Amino acid sequence: NAGVIQTPRHKVTGKGQEATLWCEPISGHSAVFWYRQTIVQGLEFLTYFRNQAPIDDSGMPKERFSAQMPNQSHSTLKIQSTQPQDSAVYLCASSLVRYAEQFFGPGTRLTVL
Amino acid sequence: GQQVQQSPASLVLQEGENAELQCNFSSTATRLQWFYQHPGGRLVSLFYNPSGTKHTGRLTSTTVTNERRSSLHISSSQTTDSGTYFCAIDRASSSFSKLVFGQGTSLSVVP
Numbered sequence: 001n002a003g004v005i006q007t008p009r010h011k012v013t014g015k016g017q018e019a020t021l022w023c024e025p026i027s028g029h030s031a032v033f034w035y036r037q038t039i040v041q042g043l044e045f046l047t048y049f050r051n052q053a054p055i056d057d058s059g060m061p062k063e064r065f066s067a068q069m070p071n072q073s074h075s076t077l078k079i080q081s082t083q084p085q086d087s088a089v090y091l092c093a094s095s096l097v098r099y100a101e102q103f104f105g106p107g108t109r110l111t112v113l
Numbered sequence: 114g115q116q117v118q119q120s121p122a123s124l125v126l127q128e129g130e131n132a133e134l135q136c137n138f139s140s141t142a143t144r145l146q147w148f149y150q151h152p153g154g155r156l157v158s159l160f161y162n163p164s165g166t167k168h169t170g171r172l173t174s175t176t177v178t179n180e181r182r183s184s185l186h187i188s189s190s191q192t193t194d195s196g197t198y199f200c201a202i203d204r205a206s207s208s209f210s211k212l213v214f215g216q217g218t219s220l221s222v223v224p
Binding site for chain 1: 143144146148154155156157158161199201203210211212213214215216217
């Protein structure tokens, strides 16, 4: 079991460019979560999928952020027109079922110049 | 919204000392997890402990749900225990399944 896999580990973009982050949850896990970690805000929830269906995106900035889960083996988080304030570590987590223990990936550190 | 308060914010121990980290939350939690994060590292789940007491190695987690608090006890601390410890909760409902995190306790264990 490789755990939750996230790629790339580091990404640098220029202001206004697009960034796509990938997550492969633990095989067999039905719930997939995205969080963001910054020094100032700490750990914040972004969005949640259950059995590939989007359930809760209450933490997503509405205009430039989108997330998808086209199949059970991967999810993507896309940020359009990146801004410096989007710089953060983006974390993906999965759990076996809805309220079970969550396991986190190593994160993608996004730096927007 | 839910609030998770962790104390202390930071802690320095001499190797071999014990530590008690506290987590208080504002609403009944269905799920409570303790995580460890080494600087630059991933969040590692230490305990999934919505109620009661759990042990693993030198770590003990105790959650008293109706008092809305949890603690993480580290015995005989080692320098490798240095890092940040997070408490996170959620509340079961038809659509609410996200973890809300505290700000963490930064632990430094010195030789």
